Amino acid sequence: DGGITQSPKYLFRKEGQNVTLSCEQNLNHDAMYWYRQDPGQGLRLIYYSQIVNDFQKGDIAEGYSVSREKKESFPLTVTSAQKNPTAFYLCASSSPGGSLHFGNGTRLTVT
Amino acid sequence: EDQVTQSPEALRLQEGESSSLNCSYTVSGLRGLFWYRQDPGKGPEFLFTLYSAGEEKEKERLKATLTKKESFLHITAPKPEDSATYLCAVQVSGGSNYKLTFGKGTLLTVNP
Numbered sequence: 001d002g003g004i005t006q007s008p009k010y011l012f013r014k015e016g017q018n019v020t021l022s023c024e025q026n027l028n029h030d031a032m033y034w035y036r037q038d039p040g041q042g043l044r045l046i047y048y049s050q051i052v053n054d055f056q057k058g059d060i061a062e063g064y065s066v067s068r069e070k071k072e073s074f075p076l077t078v079t080s081a082q083k084n085p086t087a088f089y090l091c092a093s094s095s096p097g098g099s100l101h102f103g104n105g106t107r108l109t110v111t
Numbered sequence: 112e113d114q115v116t117q118s119p120e121a122l123r124l125q126e127g128e129s130s131s132l133n134c135s136y137t138v139s140g141l142r143g144l145f146w147y148r149q150d151p152g153k154g155p156e157f158l159f160t161l162y163s164a165g166e167e168k169e170k171e172r173l174k175a176t177l178t179k180k181e182s183f184l185h186i187t188a189p190k191p192e193d194s195a196t197y198l199c200a201v202q203v204s205g206g207s208n209y210k211l212t213f214g215k216g217t218l219l220t221v222n223p
Binding site for chain 2 (some may be wrong): 006031035040041042044045051092094098100101103
């Protein structure tokens with residue numbers, strides 16, 4: 001079955017550590033995205049990539065970094081510069097003009 | 112600034128009690144409006160895309176409609192398994208072809 005795989009489902013880190021969230025898709029979609037979801041807030045776009053080796057900042061990119069070396073993969077690094085990293089992180093992909101297909105998320109807790 | 116407002120924030124229904132969720136939007140130009148369903152701890156699941164005022168789409172007990180200012184998600188005779196958070200998102204014309212702006216969602220609870 002085609003879909004988006006995010007791993008791990010739960011992640012715990014100490015403050016000051018960088019952490020990388022994995023996102024892999026086998027839908028053959030060109031575009032991939034990272035969203036952050038906090039209680040009581042809408043999904044907010046962190047980064048998106050339309051093609052391999054290219055990506056753009058979303059609305060809340062500060063403290064995050066991404067890479068897009070392969071079409072299937074779009075990992076997100078949460079750096080120590082992100083002031084409030086604890087959140088539910090969602091990866092998605094789409095074809096041009098199509099709807100977003102989401103993974104099942106990674107819940108990151110930083111203490 | 113593009114804005115998407117969903118109401119109510121939470122809705123509790125009895126099984127079989129029909130109702131509607133609202134998504135109002137303020138954008139420079141609408142390319143598409145999307146509805147998603149999200150279960151706790153899961154990613155959103157795509158339901159519908161609407162492109163122009165007057166358009167309607169249906170899936171089982173759900174029907175989505177669109178006007179120039181808002182969209183409604185009508186739920187007819189809901190069942191407990193319809194309980195979820197329903198998200199609305201808009202894609203703006205003239206902007207990035209890939210960017211969606213989401214509302215905060217409506218948490219629907221259907222009691223048996």
